Amino acid sequence: MYTIGIDVGGTNLKAGLVNEAFEIVDAKKMPLVWESPEKFAGDLCALATALVEKNGISRDQVQYIGMGVPGVVDVNKGTIVKTVNIPIRNMPVAEMIQRSWDIPVYLGNDADCAALGEFYHFANKDIESLILVTLGTGVGTGIILNGKILRGFNGCAGEGGHMVIVSGGEQCTCGRRGCWERYASASGLIRLTRIAMEQNRSSAMWHVAEGRLEQVDGRTAFTAAREGDDAAKEVVDQYLTYLAEGITNLVNLLQPEVVCIGGGVSNEADEALLFPLQKKVEALRYDKDADRHTLLAKAHLGNDAGIIGAALLGRE
Ligand SMILES: [Zn+2]
Structure with a gap:
């Protein structure tokens, strides 16, 4: 038997045929072009159909479809309540897919799905709890407690x-100031890097960015720090401190067995990112005297986490 996992991204729809070990057998993607709810559901069905046909399997061999969406979903009704990137409001997507695919359709938030994927594939299968922190344009978190996604009522x-994490700090898209993602996301790192460059005209960061602030990305400061540049080392240290503050908040509040770090920034070498981050969290955490401590690790499924996690929704 198989399942189909669908990952609705910002610009693409991706679908994967997933086997019983929850590994991707084959995947297909298409650009996300928004016209109407009908077209959207039709594209999802077409992707699923193309996958089974290409792999020579019948629809009877697919147990269910799971779908991760960047936004809020109503798990019980099978509706997308709203999304951040497409103008969907209260769309009964499960029912719409079921008009052409008569199997169960499960919905989840995309960050939750990615966390579920990492949770299932984490090397130590005995764990019950994991938080995935994804560092991208924002900071996405998916929380798995007692083997289940924490969704709230x-x-x-x-x-x-x-x-x-900084009262009265940087303005966030959510309306508040000082949110963790304004500091710990790749965008936050880029902002810190640019500020430091303007204050240090001789920093190697200028060389790395070819003399242009627009060229700065999430790797600029890490690269210059590796070359020994002091200003870049300070940027990296400040960034890791912000990252550690939020992670420590999560650890103090929920005490998960594992916190995984994913997203583009997490590709930096362990010596530059994971090890100093572990040290900082170790120094900040409340539970220094506890016998067992949360393991801070790198996520390892990368972009596949969304599809695998969506395919796991029916199992949860
Ligand atoms: Zn915010």
């Missing part, structure tokens, strides 16, 4: 990126 829980 209305489906909106798990927004760790919007914990305030």
Whole structure:
């Protein structure tokens, strides 16, 4: 038997045929072009159909479809309440897919799905709890406690990126100031890097960015720090401190067995990112005397986490 996992991204729809070990057998993607709810559901069905046909399997061999959405979903009704990137409001997507695919359709938030994927594939299968922190344009968090996604009574829980860590700090898209994601996301790192460059005209960061602030990305400061540049080392240290503050908040509040770090920034070498971050969290955490401590690790499924996690929704 198989399942189909669908990952609705910002610009693409991706679908994967997933086997019983929850590994991706084959995947297909198409650009996300928004016209109407009918077209959207039709595209999802077309992707699923293309996958089974290409792999020579019948629809009877697919147990269910799981779908991760960047926004709020109503798990019980099978509706997308709203999304951040497309103008969907209260769309009964499960029912619409079931008009052409008569199997169960499960919905989840995309960050939750990615966390579920990492949770299932984490090397130590005995764990019961894991938080995935994804560092991208924002900071996404998916929280798995007692083997289940923490959704909150209305489906909106798990927004760790919007914990305030600097009262009155940087303006956030959510309306508050000083949210964790304004500091710990790749965008936050880029902002810190640019500020430091303007204050240090001789920093190697200028060389790395080819003399242009617009060229700065999430790697600029890490690269210059590796070359020994002091200003860049300070940027990296400041960034890791912000990251550690939020992670420590999550650890103190929920004590998960594992916190995984994913997203583009997490590709930096362990010596530059994971090890100093572990040290900082170790120094900040409340439970220094406890026998067992949360393991801070790198996520390892990368972009596949969304599809695998969506395919796991029916199993949860
Ligand atoms: Zn916010």
